[in-house]
Amino acid sequence: MTLHEGALTGRRVERLLTINGWLVFAFLYLPILVVIVFSFSGAPNVGTWGGFSLRWYERMLGNDPLLHALQNTLWVALFSTIVATVFGTAAALALDRYRKWVSGGTFDAILYMPVIIPDVTMAVMLLLWFTQIGLPLGRGTIILAHIAFNISFVAIVVRARLANMDPAMEEAAADLYASRWATFRRVTLPLIMPGVLGGGLLALTLSLDDVVITSFVQGPGSTTLPVHVFGLIRKSVTPEINAVSTLMVTASMILVFASLAIQRRE
Amino acid sequence: MDGQIAVGLRGVTKRFGEDVIAVNEMDLEIRDGEFFSLLGPSGCGKTTTLRIIAGLEFPTNGSVQIYGEEMGLRPPNKRPVNTVFQSYALFPHMNVEENVSFGLRMQNVDDVEVRRRTGKAIDLVRLSGMEKRRPNALSGGQQQRVALARALVNQPKVLLLDEPLGALDLKLRQTMQLELKDIQNEVGISFVYVTHDQEEALTMSDRIGVMNEGELVQVGRSEDIYESPVNLFVAGFVGDMVFLPGEIAESGTVRLAGGETVQAKTNSAPGTKVTLAVRPEKLHLYGDRSEAPSGRNAVAGTVTRRIFYGEALYYEIDIGASGAFDVRVENVPSAKRWDVGDDVIVDFHLEAATAIAE
């Protein structure tokens, strides 16, 4: 719907809104920029500038527990993302294409609750459950937990994409002699692929981000990077954390741009 | 294959849920090589019927035969028919060539043959040169042609079209109507064409099936549907019509509400309540009875309205208690212009009107 003059409520309000806009952007970005800038500071205490230096990055690379945590993080992210993406996409297809036959109400609710539930609650739930069924805590339980909250996010993203797809497309494919599998492979999948990849990236990001749930369901020696960093922050704040943080932020940004690039491509 | 039945529907019923009957016990025969239109208002079941022939819907009951072969519950990918969808449903991630050749590839036709037939189909719809373009780089008319080529390239026995011209503007629609007709003549197969536009159906079809509320109301050639509608619905839906209530007198003529008698085609017995139906273009206006030719129907009235349509003028003639006539007069130099308030005689041939009992 194109915008008309009527939407704006006058010059004064417009100016206030714009000022507010810029302030919010400053609010959102400055803290991150501060961290990034200070990761290159040579000063031994956080928050003061001590000349350009890469020593914190060097220290980080030599930090074995940290690297080990990073490795765990990547494994967990990889597995949980792949499984969550497959399950989530299938669920989205079920909800969209087979609406009439999948008991909508309950399934919908179960699928959407993990999105709004607070981390803490999810963490408690899973810890209690794993304990109850006697599952030893370790990298495996972390992966199980991440899949649990990621399925929903993938399903939501793919579902949005499916909703935009003309159902006649699949009918046309069938009309043109395609088998069910051929229709899925040649028509449906390529068309929802941006959604699937977008959902996958979202799942990846959430997995890399997670602190609370992971900290509850991890076992000895299977900690992930965010949890490790969290531990460091609680103990004492050192500039090394700045370096790690900068790297984590950079990784996130790369993921954002990748996801946007995918969305563009259609 | 002359004289054969291309599509045979017998007792086809489609029920959705408990109470919605989309198609009700339909019997229909579409002949080999004919351009057949299913015409009706929205919700009459014409699209559902088409989808049943295509295999995109199951009938609840009944039989669908294509050239004598029972289709039963065969999925669309096992039927020798192809469909042109209302939204075209072109695959956006494939270019024109890939779209058109899709059906052939799904049937594992070899590459050389695919290329040959695809090229021919694209030529048939006059889109040569556009092979590498994506659908979103094409105009509505061009997309429509791709959809047509994509269906025809598979050499189906019957082509099904679901309101394919709906999204196009008037001039383009008229051009495409002629093109479709030409293509159908060239290819020679039966076209089953769904539309709600009665003008489109009249101009393009060999025969029309008029549908209303899931039922096939009348089937026949365009002329028959237009000149001899079987009931008020068909009379009113196809073309403009003047309706006047009346009843059949003992002499077999129709007595209008105000007492005038006119002659009309009718099958009804004296005493039956009928509606007189006559086309506006079949009515003529004269100054007084002496000017009107004898041996024809003549009713006196007064001009109450005059509307200029460019190619014609419409006059509303109030004839008193019986109602009013809408008279269409071609805008030619010889035609007399009447003014509001003029007393006129409305004249028409004895066979020009039908008395429909309902």
Next chain:
Amino acid sequence: MTMLDEGPDSPSEAANPELERRAQRRESWRGFFHAVPAYAYLVAFFVLPLIIVFVFSFASRGRTGRPILENWNVDGWTRLTDPLVSTIVGRSLFVAVLNTVLCLIIGYAFAYWIATRPKQSTRTLLLILVLIPFWSNFLVRTYAWRILLDSDGYITQIGEFTGLWGRMLFTLPAVFLGLLYGYLPFMVLPLYAAIERIDWSLVEAGRDLYASGTRAFLKITLPLSRPGIIAGSILVFIPSLGAYVTPDILGGAKTTLLGNFIVIQFGAARNWPFGSALSGAILIVMVLATILYFRSGARTV
């Protein structure tokens, strides 16, 4: 579409209601199988754990703090009324509500601003700029405030310089700041989606009738953006209620919120049943809010 069956029935038999029913049942199974992986997984690792939380909340506390499934009691739940606990619960509710309101006010103005930029490319660009910090690691974003609010942090320096505030770290305002920062995008995005969809000709008509920008806004724009307001509020309120990382890093002992309190039960305080009860309480609030959301018919997804 009930078709696309390479089914075993003799496919060339005329149709009848029984065959139609059978085909529909086949389709139904197909849909079911698509849904099964996700469904089964979520039942196993979400629904059952959910139930377990409530079960354990009625259990007894063992020596190590773990729940013992006998001597069922409601100790965990009655403790919720304990003055200490209710203070924490009250504080958490206050924080969550206030945060939601702040996010709503600032977020609405912000989302409205973006949505009313005339060019689509501008709007897209601004949205991307909002997404970037949003997708950055949550931990890092909260940690950044830790630096800024510390004794030698910039915010503190500005405060001391202007005499307006001192060191904010480990106080409630710091937690507020962190929560606002963390959850603002959750409010902005749904709001933007809702506002962007508004048919502005309605607002124009309203200006015509009400002849005042403010009234047109209150009577037309605001109600039309309701789905976004509800979605955004839920997306902010519930996580705020259970916030843990932010209060942990930016707050202190005097600012214990529900999230921290729960974690303590599974750590130092060794009282799993009580922790379960607390979690159960949050779950109830969450379920009520979800029902409200679906009832209001505001589905933006």
